[in-house]
Amino acid sequence: MAASAMPGESNPRVVLSARGLRRDFGAFTAVKNVDLDVHHARVHALIGPNGAGKTTVFNLLTKFLQPTHGTITLLGTDITRTPPDKVARMGLVRSFQISAVFPHLTVLDNVRVALQRPNNLAVQFWRPMSALDRLNDRADELIAAVGLTRERNALAADLSYGRKRVLEIATTLALDPKVLLLDEPMAGMGQEDVGVVSDIIRTVALDRAVLMVEHNLSVVANICHHVTVLQRGEILAEGDYAEVSQDPRVRTAYMGTEEA
Known part of the structure; x- marks a missing residue:
């Protein structure tokens, strides 16, 4: 689904940005050269196969992990070395896979x-x-x-x-929050609850940015304006769902067993 601008905002502003994001764990590189822009009043999905680095990116953005290299900017302020509690007070708030x-x-x-x-x-x-x-x-x-x-x-x-x-x-x-990060919000839900939460996320994104890790591709197709696909810690493709779902590399890496 292609991104559509909110009334009066043909070019929604970037509120969360990462450039050259990298995280090494010893000799293993979990995230490499990730550039990401999250826009106000948009739902942005981060998808990819297991082990692609999605949760690591979330942890880097919310400062639960420090990047080995790269920069992170929130609302125009460099937060690369800012502690997570201060980042939350600045308006970057996340949920977790386990209900808290x-x-x-x-x-x-x-x-x-x-x-x-x-x-x-x-x-x-x-x-x-x-x-x-x-x-x-x-x-x-x-x-x-x-x-x-x-x-x-x-x-x-x-x-x-x-x-x-x-x-x-x-x-x-x-x-x-000015930017809301949702880590697999639909995990473990029945179909009725998935529909309810999808509607809530749509409403939430009317006046704030939402970045979500999600495995339910039907949800991604229905509510997300922009999709970033990770594979082995690097960006494989990005665009709206229609674009990325037709990318042969994405279909091979992630959607081969899914309905695209």
């Missing part, structure tokens, strides 16, 4: 906890939970945005796997 919610808190309380930092309450741990009541309106907005209103007072532990992942998206949105 507090199972014994309710949906509402999970979102309220996530809202503490942007509301300068993160270090006020001695306050009772009732002190977070002023966050309820914003929490309810986020809960409604991801379709969890009916589960507002349910324990996270009682949610289905797919609904836990939806809750995780709500907690990441609570941090008001």
Whole structure:
């Protein structure tokens, strides 16, 4: 699917950029010469076979790993050597393959906890939970945005796997990210949840950039404006899904067993 510009933004700005990104682990090079531009109001997919280096790229961009060579820029600022907590405060927020919610808190309380930092309450741990009541309106907005209103007072532990992942998206949105990185958001989901989360990601990308690692090629085809294909740590191809899915090198390396 070809990228289409948002109204009034024919050339969406680059908000996250990498140039010459490389990561060595001893004699093994996991990522080599990766150039990447992620645009505002776009969903950008990073795909490739197992071992292609996708998660390593994610870890480099979010500073969980330091690059051996190369530069990373967020919103015009060089973050190549910036620690991950500061990068998150600058607006680069990621999810993980494993759901990261507090199972014994309710949906509402999970979102309220996530809202503490942007509301300068993160270090006020001695306050009772009732002190977070002023966050309820914003929490309810986020809960409604991801379709969890009916589960507002349910324990996270009682949610289905797919609904836990939806809750995780709500907690990441609570941090008001400028760039949202999603690591295999559809992994382990049933088809019904895949459709729900796809719609949420489309909506999220209306006013922020989304970069996602995803193996579900139907999802990539339906919601992603741009696709970067990795193989053995290097970029094999990039473009919209129609372009990369017809590239013989991509079909051989990755899509040979998939429906292209």
